[in-house]
Each structure stands twice: as structure tokens, then as C-alpha cells.
Amino acid sequence: MKKNKLTTVLMVAAGLTASASLVVTADPVDEALEIDGQAMISRTAAPDGHPLKEVISGWHYRKAETRNLEKDTFENPGMLAVEQGEEIWNTVEGTAGKSCASCHNDASESMAKVGSTYPKWNEASGKPFNVELQINQCRTENMGAEPYKFDKGGQKPLTAYIKHQSLGKPVEVDLAEGEMQKWWESGKDLYYKRTGQLNLSCASCHEKNNGKHIRADHLSQGNINGFPTYRLKQGTLISVHNRFRGCIRDTRAEFPAAFSDELMALELYVTWRGTGLSVETPGVRQ
Numbered sequence: 001m002k003k004n005k006l007t008t009v010l011m012v013a014a015g016l017t018a019s020a021s022l023v024v025t026a027d028p029v030d031e032a033l034e035i036d037g038q039a040m041i042s043r044t045a046a047p048d049g050h051p052l053k054e055v056i057s058g059w060h061y062r063k064a065e066t067r068n069l070e071k072d073t074f075e076n077p078g079m080l081a082v083e084q085g086e087e088i089w090n091t092v093e094g095t096a097g098k099s100c101a102s103c104h105n106d107a108s109e110s111m112a113k114v115g116s117t118y119p120k121w122n123e124a125s126g127k128p129f130n131v132e133l134q135i136n137q138c139r140t141e142n143m144g145a146e147p148y149k150f151d152k153g154g155q156k157p158l159t160a161y162i163k164h165q166s167l168g169k170p171v172e173v174d175l176a177e178g179e180m181q182k183w184w185e186s187g188k189d190l191y192y193k194r195t196g197q198l199n200l201s202c203a204s205c206h207e208k209n210n211g212k213h214i215r216a217d218h219l220s221q222g223n224i225n226g227f228p229t230y231r232l233k234q235g236t237l238i239s240v241h242n243r244f245r246g247c248i249r250d251t252r253a254e255f256p257a258a259f260s261d262e263l264m265a266l267e268l269y270v271t272w273r274g275t276g277l278s279v280e281t282p283g284v285r286q
Helices: 002-013 064-071 079-089 100-104 131-143 155-164 180-192 202-206 240-250 261-273
Strands: 023-025 043-045 054-056 120-122 127-129 212-214 229-231 236-238
Touching: 079 100, 079 155, 100 131, 120 131, 127 131, 127 180, 127 261, 131 155, 155 236, 180 202, 180 261, 240 261
Parallel strands: none
Antiparallel strands: 023 212, 043 054, 120 127, 229 236
């Protein structure tokens, strides 16, 4: 038993190139994604400097039952969190007696491009901000409310609600803002850095081996245009930093804190890798 376990670990660490009994290659499905009849860009030419020729949504790598859930917002279990996020948007909190709507009014208009353009440069903090960090800054500075702790309170549903307003819009982060290019470079370094006892990087699975079946999982390109995403096996909405930390944990390495400089740089770089794909939030994955 111990010998078999060691053999499996060594095959994975060698680059996920084990025998056909463990690894089977399967192309992503050739099918158009529409959500409530609205066409999504789920496959598109990669941006200049991208290592792949085409960027493909993780939706194409999922089983038919999972894909169908995302096509219909009535069936999508992640929409319950979006509805909760809408309630939070309109709820007054904090000493200033304000809600998100007090300043930003109708989210369908004011937040229409937020989900497709974040992370953005935050000059005051000297770092990229994702939607979650921007929410916390608004809560503390404009509402007089406590910041959300990672994945607690209304952080995930409010993030999902805001990003859902960009449904269908193509991802396009601006690397010319502030020092975004420098952070992009740091994120790229992290993407290719092998870590943990299994000596794996993000690229080991999502670049070198995307399209392969590793046991029950069909490896995608790891694009994050559908986050926060509802994961069926966990039965809940999952944030992108939760997913990053989970992947790092699976390499048997220590994972950074959520919203740390390391994970913010990684989020920026991975978001860029999905340039041109439509925002699908909330995506549905297995």
C-alpha cells in the first residue's frame, strides 16, 4: 500500500504524465455557451505574450449536467448567493448610515464593468485591489462599517452580485495603471514556481496538462472568469483566493494568506490569462 501511494506521488510530481490508467486526454467540448440566451465568449484568441494560442473557459471541461446548470440562472445554485448579495447591496450598515446603493445607486449600471476590469490599481495602498478589497475599503472609509473577514459575512455573496453585473462582458485588466505590470511579473513568477512536496506549479496542471483527465478531474486552463464559482462537490460558492489556497495546499505546501501580496499578484496574472473571455459569475464547476 505504501509503495503504491509513493508511486502515485512520484508520477504526479513528474509532471502528471503517468500511464493511461491514470491520465486520459480529452478535448474540451465544442459547444457554445449561452446563459439565459445571452451568448458568452467562452473561447477566444489568447492575448499577445500568452503561452497558449487560445484561451478556453473552464465551462468547456465540465460534464454536460454541470454545463447545463450554468446555462440557466434559475437552475444555477450560485444565484442564491447573488440574490443575497443584492440584499446586502441595499442594506444600511455602519456609522455613516449608508448602504452600497447610497453611493452607487443601481448596480446594473454602476457596476456594469467592474467584474470584467478588476483587479485595478489602488494608488493609496500601492497594490492591485480585487473586488473584495475594494468592498472592504468602501465599508471602512465610506460606510463606517467593519471590513469583512476572508470568506465571512457578506463578502462572497456581495462580490458575486457585483461581478454578476458584468455577465457576458470580456475580461480586460489594465496593466498600464500604476505598477500593475510589475505585479503581473510577480504573479507570472508565482504561476510557474514549483512548490510543495509534489513539486508542482499552477502551470503543471493548467498549462502543460490541461485537457487531461487525472482520475475524476478534467484539467482546465484554470481561468477564473467565473469566480466566485459554485462548486458542486463543496455545495457552496468558492472565492478565487480560496481556490488558489486549495490548489497550493494540494501540492503539500504552505499557502499564503488571502489577499496577501503573493495571491494578489497571482490573481492579477491569472485574470490576464483569461483576457477576452466573458465574465460568467457565478460559474458552476464540479
